[in-house]
Structures are given as structure tokens and as C-alpha cells.
Amino acid sequence: MAILEIKNVGKRFGGLQALSDVNLSVAENTVHAIIGPNGAGKSTLLNCLVGKLIPDTGSVTFQGQSLLGRKPYQINQMGVSRVFQTPEIFAELTVFENVMIPCFAARDGSFQLNALAAVRGQGDIKDTAEAILEDVKLLDKRHMTASSMSRGDKRRLEMAMCLVQEPKLLLLDEPTAGMARADTNNTIDLLKEIKEKRDITMAIIEHDMHVVFSMAERITVLAQGTPLVEDTPENIKGHPKVREAYLGEAQV
Amino acid sequence: MLGLEKKDTSLLIVVAILTMCAPFILNPFPTDSAMAQFNAGYPDLMQRFVIFGIFAIGFNILFGLTGYLSFGHAAFLGIGSYSAVWMFKLLGYNILPGIFLSVITSGLFALLIGYISLRRSGIYFSILTLAFAQMSFALAYSVLTPLTNGETGLQVYNSDPQYFHSDAMPNIPHLFGQEMQSTFKLSMGGWSFDFNTGYYICALIMLVMFYLAIRIFRSPFGLMLKAIKTNQTRLNYTGLNSRPYTLAAFVISGMYAGLAGGLMASMDPLAGAERMQWTASGEVVLMTILGGAGTLIGPVLGAGFIKYFENIFSKINDTVLHQWFAFLPDGIEDFLIAIVHPFVGKGWHLTLGLMFMAIVIFLPGGLVEGGQKIARKFRGGKAKDTTATTDSTPAE
Ligand SMILES: Nc1ncnc2c1ncn2[C@@H]1O[C@H](COP(=O)(O)OP(=O)(O)OP(=O)(O)O)[C@@H](O)[C@H]1O
Numbered sequence A: 001m002a003i004l005e006i007k008n009v010g011k012r013f014g015g016l017q018a019l020s021d022v023n024l025s026v027a028e029n030t031v032h033a034i035i036g037p038n039g040a041g042k043s044t045l046l047n048c049l050v051g052k053l054i055p056d057t058g059s060v061t062f063q064g065q066s067l068l069g070r071k072p073y074q075i076n077q078m079g080v081s082r083v084f085q086t087p088e089i090f091a092e093l094t095v096f097e098n099v100m101i102p103c104f105a106a107r108d109g110s111f112q113l114n115a116l117a118a119v120r121g122q123g124d125i126k127d128t129a130e131a132i133l134e135d136v137k138l139l140d141k142r143h144m145t146a147s148s149m150s151r152g153d154k155r156r157l158e159m160a161m162c163l164v165q166e167p168k169l170l171l172l173d174e175p176t177a178g179m180a181r182a183d184t185n186n187t188i189d190l191l192k193e194i195k196e197k198r199d200i201t202m203a204i205i206e207h208d209m210h211v212v213f214s215m216a217e218r219i220t221v222l223a224q225g226t227p228l229v230e231d232t233p234e235n236i237k238g239h240p241k242v243r244e245a246y247l248g249e250a251q252v
Numbered sequence B: 001m002l003g004l005e006k007k008d009t010s011l012l013i014v015v016a017i018l019t020m021c022a023p024f025i026l027n028p029f030p031t032d033s034a035m036a037q038f039n040a041g042y043p044d045l046m047q048r049f050v051i052f053g054i055f056a057i058g059f060n061i062l063f064g065l066t067g068y069l070s071f072g073h074a075a076f077l078g079i080g081s082y083s084a085v086w087m088f089k090l091l092g093y094n095i096l097p098g099i100f101l102s103v104i105t106s107g108l109f110a111l112l113i114g115y116i117s118l119r120r121s122g123i124y125f126s127i128l129t130l131a132f133a134q135m136s137f138a139l140a141y142s143v144l145t146p147l148t149n150g151e152t153g154l155q156v157y158n159s160d161p162q163y164f165h166s167d168a169m170p171n172i173p174h175l176f177g178q179e180m181q182s183t184f185k186l187s188m189g190g191w192s193f194d195f196n197t198g199y200y201i202c203a204l205i206m207l208v209m210f211y212l213a214i215r216i217f218r219s220p221f222g223l224m225l226k227a228i229k230t231n232q233t234r235l236n237y238t239g240l241n242s243r244p245y246t247l248a249a250f251v252i253s254g255m256y257a258g259l260a261g262g263l264m265a266s267m268d269p270l271a272g273a274e275r276m277q278w279t280a281s282g283e284v285v286l287m288t289i290l291g292g293a294g295t296l297i298g299p300v301l302g303a304g305f306i307k308y309f310e311n312i313f314s315k316i317n318d319t320v321l322h323q324w325f326a327f328l329p330d331g332i333e334d335f336l337i338a339i340v341h342p343f344v345g346k347g348w349h350l351t352l353g354l355m356f357m358a359i360v361i362f363l364p365g366g367l368v369e370g371g372q373k374i375a376r377k378f379r380g381g382k383a384k385d386t387t388a389t390t391d392s393t394p395a396e
């Protein structure tokens, strides 16, 4: 069954048709990769899913409910989390605080005026936060200010912040960009592990074919704002149109 | 203790001791010494220290935590004062109803102004709050004269109803008969110390408000406010709606301001429109940044610092300068006085401005950062932070 259904989505920026006629459905509990050359419209498509952009045409439904017109925080509360292309974290706060915030959001909803409760007193939040930091191997850095971490650590932190909410759909925009090979492999392992542990659907945008082919169950190739083909990794590898449009210029 | 971490409890206790002993601490010089000029332990000024402390503590909850810089908080100060004076006029001079109403009305106004202003952020938010405050000022000054008594200022007249006033009660602001003005003077040797009822009431209220502020800083709510300051995008994509958080912070800080305004009127039963002017709004911004925005104790320090300067430096006139430099040869004396003159007396703003610039440039974390640097030097470089976060972005 499709958890995410994108139908006839189009988006125009001035004179540039960034997306046109995008049809895509992501099946529940799968890893679906979206690949394509730079400027193909991958991030734009993601922005249309999370409420950052509103498509000019078409519809986006998540678990049968339309996402269009909803605010980012509402979409997140429905169970969609997003990792950004450049990590978005709470740079001035500590690593631990960074993961506690999504824990609160998951437990208390989009707003709660608990101005007199102490953060320290929230045992359940503390435990969940520590567990996820352990998973992403950042537990020993929990008192560090997030801004002082390396780029790879920031990405891992952002991923932890998304995972700790136990989203139904996780959208990842180039989660391993700027990571060293070892870190990339760790990230793949982490995502696979999460995938095994519980039901989660992932839509992942990635340039690194190593990541794509070691994780994806289905791949959509986007070129100039429209899906070129959608198929299994094996078929994509050999697809002549894909080679021409994309893979010819990248590592396989 | 009281649901606080150890270091916060110590901070609260230190502040409590300092405020309770303020009459001694602020009058370190014998009354007839040349330095008596610098004594600040008289009732009026001590009251102002703690009242503006409350104002700044509340302002810091908005600005220090969320980074939203309001340029119109004096409006709530004024609204608080007007509310309190109206209670004196209608009910009588007991300060409790006045203080209560000042918090309520300022909270309601903050809800309205915040709801509209918070649709924008950054500089546009600041401008909106400034516009609202100037509108309030103009309304209070002229249009709403029946409510505010315009230019003259709102005060209590003998013809006012004062329904709960009885002849047994004092005819000036009081708390169940305890007059705000009453001062016990203690003379010890050459020293003299004033213990004023109004000051102690304000100081106790400030301690309670300071305690509440610590609780807010350490709460999940406070954490969300800090998150708003660092990265609102991430917050929204984390399922949190920043609008009600900022609005709640705005209303809370507006209520603090209203409380300060109510206390001001309780110390001196008068409310004028000038209390709402933009200079007053700017002053609390200066206090917070000077002391250290986003830190717990910073705003209180900043408030004390500025009020001290305003009242002490402004009193140093040429006569005083002549006394100080009398020992020098005439030519040099006149020369020195000519140099110092622009910085004291009516020119105290110049000194304050220069110090403000120096602090913003060299100590962006304000006086608190200065204190921490000194403490670190003493402890040999491995000191920990003593207060909340040291981060602050004064120019925001
Ligand atoms: N907000 C915007 N306003 C105008 N043009 C935009 C905007 N966002 C994206 N574009 C343009 O739309 C096109 C698609 O951009 P997008 O970021 O979606 O590409 P992408 O596939 O994510 O590329 P990359 O692999 O480099 O991240 C680009 O030409 C880009 O310049």
C-alpha cells in the first residue's frame, strides 16, 4: 500500500518549471530513492511534501490525507520527518538539548505551556534522548554545543533528532553528503538498523550511488523536473535512458 | 531546593541576601564624607532598582530567550501604572488590587499587541512593537484623557470614590495599613541606613519574579524559547508551532512589565504618559543587553547599573567637581573640570552611551560575561559558567 502518493505535481519558479507532472507513490515500509542530476528538482519535490512549498498543480496525500495547505509542524505531527540537505540543528544548544526538543514535540504535541516543570525532571524524555544518542554514537558528546561539532556529526545529530520522533515517513535529502566513507557506511548501517527495528518508510535523495544501491528497494530517476523511470535498483542500473541522463556522468 | 538545581538555588540565595541587605550595601560611605555622593541606599532609588529589575527580568524572558527584540515594552509599564492608580481612585490606597489589575490588564494588552506583532520577526517585529507603544503613548497623552488625565498624569483626588477607604487607613499607598513611604532610619556612627517598607515589598516581589524566571528558563517551555532563537526552521520541522510559544513569552514579559508599572504607581501614586515613551522602552533593552541578555542575573545587574548611573552620575555638577579638584592648581582644576563636565551631571547619558558601546564591543555577553572572565582568571582558566547560557546576540 502506498503511504505517500504524489499526483501530477508541478511547481514553477518564475520562468523555471522546476517540477512538472510528477507522479510518484512510495510504498509503506520501503526505502525509496530519488536520484537525478543537480538541479533536477529533487529538493523542490521534498519541499512540496513538507509544507515548505505549495505545488502549483497536483496533490500530495500521506496515509490518505492531503498534505497541501498544512504547515510544516502539522505535517511533522502527522508522522513525517525531514533531514535537510544542509543540516538544520539548534546550533547554540547542546547536543542533548537538540534531541530532547523533538522528544518533547513527540510527547506533548505542537504546543504546551509547561513553564514551571523542570527539564531535568523529565525522566522519560531523558532516557529516550540518551538511547538515540547512543545509537548514533554521540552520547559522549552530549554536553557539546551543537555548532562546534564536525559536519558529519551534525548530520548524525539531525538524523537522531528525526528518528527519535519515530516518524512513519522519513525524508532524507542527501544524508551522507560531505561525509567520509566510514561515516557514510555508519549512516547506512544506522538507517538499516532502524529499518529493521520498526516500521518506517524512507524516501531518500542521494547522489552517492553506493548509498542508493545498498539501501533502496525502488528508485525514481528525476530529470528536469519529471520522473524519467521508476524501477528496482537492478533494472535501473542497466536502463539505457538512465545511463544517458544521469549515471553516465556519475560513479556506479 | 524549591525545585531548582543547586547552582540556581545558590544564585537565588545570593540575590536574596543582596536585596535584603541592600540598605547596608548601597550606603557604604559615611553620610558626611565626600564620597557620600556615591551612596545609593535611599528609598526612592532602591525601589527603582528592584522595580526596574522586575521589568528587565521579564523583558529578558522574551528577548533573552527567543531573540525577539521588542521596542515597545514601556507601553505595558504605563498600562500597569494607570491600572494601579485607577484602583487607588476607585477602591482605596491598598496596593494589592492595583498590583493585581496592573498584571491582568498588561497581560491582555500584551496578548493583543503580541498577536499582531508576532506575525513578523526580526526588525519588522521590533518596528511593530515600537509603533504600538508610540500609539499607546499618543492615546494616553491626548485622546484618552478621560482615562489617563492626559498631560497632567493620572492621580488620586479627594473627590475620588475610594469605596473601601476608611479613616483608619493611611491616605497614601499602603499594604493593610503598612505605608509604602514609612522608612526606619538606623544611624550607626557616621553611617545612616534607610529601611523602607515599599522597598522591601518590591524586593520580595522581585525575588518571587526572579525565582519564576529561573523556573521558566529551566522548563521545557524555556527550552523551546531558546530553540526558537537558534533555529526556527528546525523547530517548525520538528512538529512545534513557534507562534504560541513566542506569544506566551510575549504575554509573560508584558505581565512582568505591567507588574513593574503597578509597583511604580504603588510607590508614588501617579501615572503619566511619559512612562510609555520609546525612550523608556529603549532603556529596558539597554539594561538587558548591558547586563547580559539570555542570562539569569544579567538583566537585574543591568537595571541596577543604569539606574545607579542615572541617579548618581547625574547629580555630579560643577560645584561637586570643584570640590573634588580643589586641591589642584587653578588652571589645571578648570581644565580637568572642563574635560569631565560633559560626562557627568546632565551629560550622564554620554558616559552611559560610551560604556554601553564598550560593553557591546568588548563584552557581547554583557556584565555577566565580564564577571565570568574575571572569575575564570582567578580560578586559573578552568571555571565553569555560573549562569545560564552565555550566548547573546546584542545587535539582533
Ligand atoms: N526557491 C526557489 N526559487 C527559485 N528557484 C528555485 C528555488 N528552489 C529551487 N530553485 C531552482 O529549481 C531547480 C531545482 O532545484 P532543486 O534544489 O530542487 O534541485 P536538486 O535536484 O535538489 O539539486 P541538487 O542535487 O543540487 O540538490 C534549480 O534550478 C534551482 O535553482
Ligand SMILES: [Mg+2]
Pocket: A042, A043, A044, A085, A173
Ligand atoms: Mg537538492
